[in-house]
Amino acid sequence: MEQYLSVKNINKYFGDFQALNNVSFNVKEGEFVCILGPSGCGKTTLLRVIAGLESQSEGLINQNNKDISLLPPDQRDFGIVFQSYALFPNLSVKNNISFGLKTRKQNKETIDKRVDELLELVGLSDHINKFSAQLSGGEQQRVALARALAPSPGLLLLDEPLSALDAKVRQHLRLEIKNLQRQLGVTTIMVTHDQEEALTMADRIILMNNGVIEQEGSPQDLYSKPETAFSANFIGTTNLFKAKRISENSLEINGSTLECKENIKDDLLTITIRPEDIKISKTGNEKNILKGTIKELEFLGSNIRGHIEVDFKSEKTNVICNFASEYILNNNIQNNSSVSISLQPHALKVVKA
Amino acid sequence: MKKSRDDYLTIFFISIIGIYILIALAFPMYAILSKSVENKDGVFIGFENYQSYFSNPALVYSIYNSLFISIITMVITISLAFVFAYALTKSCMVGKGIFRSIAMIPILVPSLLSGISLIYLFGKQGIFRDLMMGYDIYGPIGIIIAEVFYTFPHALLIIITALSIGDARLYEAAKVLRSKSIRTFFTVTLPSAKYGVISAAFVVFTLVITDFGIPKVIGGQFNVLAVDVYKQVIGQQNFEMGAVVSVVLIFPALLAFVVDRIVQRKQVAILTSRSVVHEPNKNKKFDLIMLIYCSVISVFILTIIGMCLYASLVTFWPYNLSLSLDNYQFDLMDGGGWDSYYNSIRLGCYTAFFGTIVVFTGAYFVEKSRSVKTGRSILHLLSMMPMAIPGMVLGLAYIFFFNHPDNPLNFLYGTMAILVICTITHFYTVSHLTALTSLKQIDNEFEHVSSSLKQPFYKTFFRVTVPISLPAIFEIGIYFFVNAMTTVSAVVFLYSSKTNLASVAVLNMDDAGDIAPAAAMGMMIFYTNAAVRIVYVLVTKKILVKFQKWRTKTV
Numbered sequence: 001m002e003q004y005l006s007v008k009n010i011n012k013y014f015g016d017f018q019a020l021n022n023v024s025f026n027v028k029e030g031e032f033v034c035i036l037g038p039s040g041c042g043k044t045t046l047l048r049v050i051a052g053l054e055s056q057s058e059g060l061i062n063q064n065n066k067d068i069s070l071l072p073p074d075q076r077d078f079g080i081v082f083q084s085y086a087l088f089p090n091l092s093v094k095n096n097i098s099f100g101l102k103t104r105k106q107n108k109e110t111i112d113k114r115v116d117e118l119l120e121l122v123g124l125s126d127h128i129n130k131f132s133a134q135l136s137g138g139e140q141q142r143v144a145l146a147r148a149l150a151p152s153p154g155l156l157l158l159d160e161p162l163s164a165l166d167a168k169v170r171q172h173l174r175l176e177i178k179n180l181q182r183q184l185g186v187t188t189i190m191v192t193h194d195q196e197e198a199l200t201m202a203d204r205i206i207l208m209n210n211g212v213i214e215q216e217g218s219p220q221d222l223y224s225k226p227e228t229a230f231s232a233n234f235i236g237t238t239n240l241f242k243a244k245r246i247s248e249n250s251l252e253i254n255g256s257t258l259e260c261k262e263n264i265k266d267d268l269l270t271i272t273i274r275p276e277d278i279k280i281s282k283t284g285n286e287k288n289i290l291k292g293t294i295k296e297l298e299f300l301g302s303n304i305r306g307h308i309e310v311d312f313k314s315e316k317t318n319v320i321c322n323f324a325s326e327y328i329l330n331n332n333i334q335n336n337s338s339v340s341i342s343l344q345p346h347a348l349k350v351v352k353a
Numbered sequence: 354m355k356k357s358r359d360d361y362l363t364i365f366f367i368s369i370i371g372i373y374i375l376i377a378l379a380f381p382m383y384a385i386l387s388k389s390v391e392n393k394d395g396v397f398i399g400f401e402n403y404q405s406y407f408s409n410p411a412l413v414y415s416i417y418n419s420l421f422i423s424i425i426t427m428v429i430t431i432s433l434a435f436v437f438a439y440a441l442t443k444s445c446m447v448g449k450g451i452f453r454s455i456a457m458i459p460i461l462v463p464s465l466l467s468g469i470s471l472i473y474l475f476g477k478q479g480i481f482r483d484l485m486m487g488y489d490i491y492g493p494i495g496i497i498i499a500e501v502f503y504t505f506p507h508a509l510l511i512i513i514t515a516l517s518i519g520d521a522r523l524y525e526a527a528k529v530l531r532s533k534s535i536r537t538f539f540t541v542t543l544p545s546a547k548y549g550v551i552s553a554a555f556v557v558f559t560l561v562i563t564d565f566g567i568p569k570v571i572g573g574q575f576n577v578l579a580v581d582v583y584k585q586v587i588g589q590q591n592f593e594m595g596a597v598v599s600v601v602l603i604f605p606a607l608l609a610f611v612v613d614r615i616v617q618r619k620q621v622a623i624l625t626s627r628s629v630v631h632e633p634n635k636n637k638k639f640d641l642i643m644l645i646y647c648s649v650i651s652v653f654i655l656t657i658i659g660m661c662l663y664a665s666l667v668t669f670w671p672y673n674l675s676l677s678l679d680n681y682q683f684d685l686m687d688g689g690g691w692d693s694y695y696n697s698i699r700l701g702c703y704t705a706f707f708g709t710i711v712v713f714t715g716a717y718f719v720e721k722s723r724s725v726k727t728g729r730s731i732l733h734l735l736s737m738m739p740m741a742i743p744g745m746v747l748g749l750a751y752i753f754f755f756n757h758p759d760n761p762l763n764f765l766y767g768t769m770a771i772l773v774i775c776t777i778t779h780f781y782t783v784s785h786l787t788a789l790t791s792l793k794q795i796d797n798e799f800e801h802v803s804s805s806l807k808q809p810f811y812k813t814f815f816r817v818t819v820p821i822s823l824p825a826i827f828e829i830g831i832y833f834f835v836n837a838m839t840t841v842s843a844v845v846f847l848y849s850s851k852t853n854l855a856s857v858a859v860l861n862m863d864d865a866g867d868i869a870p871a872a873a874m875g876m877m878i879f880y881t882n883a884a885v886r887i888v889y890v891l892v893t894k895k896i897l898v899k900f901q902k903w904r905t906k907t908v
Binding site: 051052053055070071072073074075076078079080082084086088089090091092099100102131132133147148150151153 | 354355356357358359360723796798799801802803804805806807808809813816817820821901902903904
């Protein structure tokens with residue numbers, strides 16, 4: 001597939017503050033990319049630079065083989081949905097959607113047909129004459145989406161489009177937007193701070209922190225192969241340890257020696273392991289077994305999250321583990337129960353601090 | 354970034370409005386400053402005029418007088434208005450709407466009308482002259498009473514706003530913590546209203562020190578700065594000394610303006626926090642006291658305006674008390690006749706129409722356009738300046754600038770156009786702030802959405818921004834109209850025989866001793882403004898609701 005959008009070495013300063021630091025990435029045609037990160041990481045600034053609503057201090061943006069770096073927003077090709085939706089309150093649903101169609105020398109029938117088509121696409125055909133104050137949050141969101149898509153833009157930009165909605169509506173719309181995007185094949189960039197949203201919707205995630213891209217890759221890669229402590233910690237839940245190298249595939253955490261599958265080179269390391277990769281030792285023959293005491297059990301439905309105080313050799317350290325609820329309940333494991341856990345060697349990963 | 358067509362249009366419009374304000378404000382102000390350091394032949398003489406001003410004890414004494422009445426009026430008005438506002442916001446007394454309407458009456462009349470009314474009440478032939486116990490109403494006493502009447506609604510509006518932002522959650526917390534109501538007043542009510550009260554105090558101070566009508570009518574031998582400007586220019590034709598007094602008058606007004614802006618900024622910080630509106634609880638004793646208090650104030654206001662109404666209808670005070678419309682036969686008297694009234698209506702309409710367009714468009718660019726950052730800041734700064742310029746000073750500055758023989762805009766002098774320009778400029782800032790407040794409530798992303806949809810900004814402006822802002826636009830129009838009807842200070846230097854105005858006619862008839870017709874003309878202004886206000890309320894209630902269905906949640 002073609003590179004549809006390429007962003008090269010973008011820097012953005014607000015006074016002394018650097019909001020974007022040498023940001024570069026590409027988006028393929030038809031791809032759904034999520035820019036994910038905590039608030040203040042620069043993700044919204046990046047989206048606004050792509051839209052031309054902010055001008056970058058340095059760097060280039062190329063869209064569809066055309067340099068758009070210096071073009072004002074109205075000469076770029078994109079549709080945008082804001083967190084606030086920004087629906088025009090005094091215009092009906094129909095007039096909101098047709099707002100961008102009017103000056104393109106289209107006759108009334110063509111416009112009406114396009115509006116009907118879009119309303120059907122977002123499932124709001126019955127609401128054509130309503131005003132935004134008369135719609136629910138989810139419906140407003142869909143009108144905003146239809147308005148952005150009306151002129152068939154080459155690029156769709158979504159700025160935290162779901163964060164103002166209830167949890168249930170959010171889950172539903174998540175799927176709907178994803179399906180719509182796939183159906184239309186429109187290249188899409190979405191900004192969000194919600195990792196679950198990014199994991200479920202994106203073809204590819206660009207994870208940002210402090211104005212820098214920390215890591216980019218498919219949702220699976222980001223989860224299972226975090227490159228930095230920040231990535232590991234921001235996506236999902238994880239345990240992080242300081243460790244020392246002993247040999248190529250063994251290391252020491254708080255005095256205890258553990259086996260791992262990595263090719264260790266540095267002397268001082270940061271190690272991560274996901275809670276679900278820590279197992280309760282049943283046979284005593286598993287690798288990397290440590291003893292510990294249950295301090296707290298959180299019931300999460302099918303899983304139970306255990307906060308365990310683990311007796312490493314030199315000091316006790318808290319570790320988070322996920323267990324199947326069934327196992328914990330059947331074996332009558334409670335607070336202050338002693339357990340033996342195994343930190344599986346293949347799950348111990350070296351990340352950049 | 355490259356400039357789009359929208360950017361060029363924005364630069365074009367900002368420049369036009371900027372040039373307008375330069376011509377209507379900055380150049381005239383420069384003219385008056387330079388005039389104050391010139392002699393009669395236009396030769397630069399440094400601070401000689403100032404030296405002769407400060408060596409004239411009679412003139413310098415006016416500074417003390419002006420400060421004296423301004424500070425006393427400020428203290429009295431703020432105290433009275435605070436309790437009144439407290440009653441309207443924090444009590445459950447009956448008739449709040451009526452009290453509020455009555456309190457707004459002084460805004461609808463020229464300030465000097467209250468002076469005329471006091472002459473009828475406490476003057477040498479006044480109804481209650483015995484209450485004066487030998488003191489003379491002509492002088493500081495009369496000025497202060499009249500100024501309190503005139504400034505009361507201005508202070509009240511600001512303090513009501515300040516008191517109504519008090520957060521209900523704080524009151525609930527105080528209650529749950531069993532705080533006594535007096536303690537709640539000092540720990541919750543007063544701190545949140547503090548900035549509003551300070552701001553109101555400075556507004557009152559500025560209004561009084563720059564007011565010219567009241568001291569002119571009822572000041573007697575008590576000289577103040579604003580009247581000195583008038584006397585120097587109109588009485589003695591000493592324009593240079595008029596300019597000097599004007600510059601002296603700018604200083605306190607400018608100081609008050611700067612302090613007010615600083616305080617207002619802090620007030621906004623309180624406003625933007627998410628507060629819940631506080632609903633007062635019933636308290637029979639407190640509500641009754643407040644009811645009595647508001648009634649007393651309302652009777653005072655109604656007496657002043659009622660006295661004028663009565664005086665305008667009495668055939669020949671105090672000898673023939675039968676009622677007639679003789680005093681409304683303006684064409685039989687000096688002062689401009691009915692034509693001056695019609696001129697005022699024209700001025701009001703033109704000012705409202707053009708003023709609203711200029712102010713709202715200017716505020717739109719300041720608040721909403723993406724590009725031309727510096728231009729927008731300069732425009733905003735220019736828009737804020739008129740508030741610091743007293744009307745007398747602005748009017749005199751217009752003489753110097755527009756009447757200069759070398760000025761290509763000289764043809765405007767003596768026309769209705771210059772009155773319109775002057776009045777728009779005089780009342781620019783408050784309207785600008787009203788427009789800004791309204792525009793700030795509109796989502797900033799609207800402009801971004803339309804540019805992403807490749808629509809020019811003016812389409813969004815006409816189809817979305819203007820319809821949403823209609824209530825504020827009407828509010829600005831009414832404000833311009835009412836003030837154009839009542840203003841005296843700036844236009845008194847600029848009217849010609851063809852463009853005499855009703856408010857100026859009140860002044861001139863009073864000057865000529867035709868006090869009853871002056872009262873009658875003042876009442877004509879009142880009737881007109883009251884009618885416009887009432888029509889406005891009906892329009893917003895009925896017609897706006899019809900055209901603004903989208904504001905309602907139901908289908």
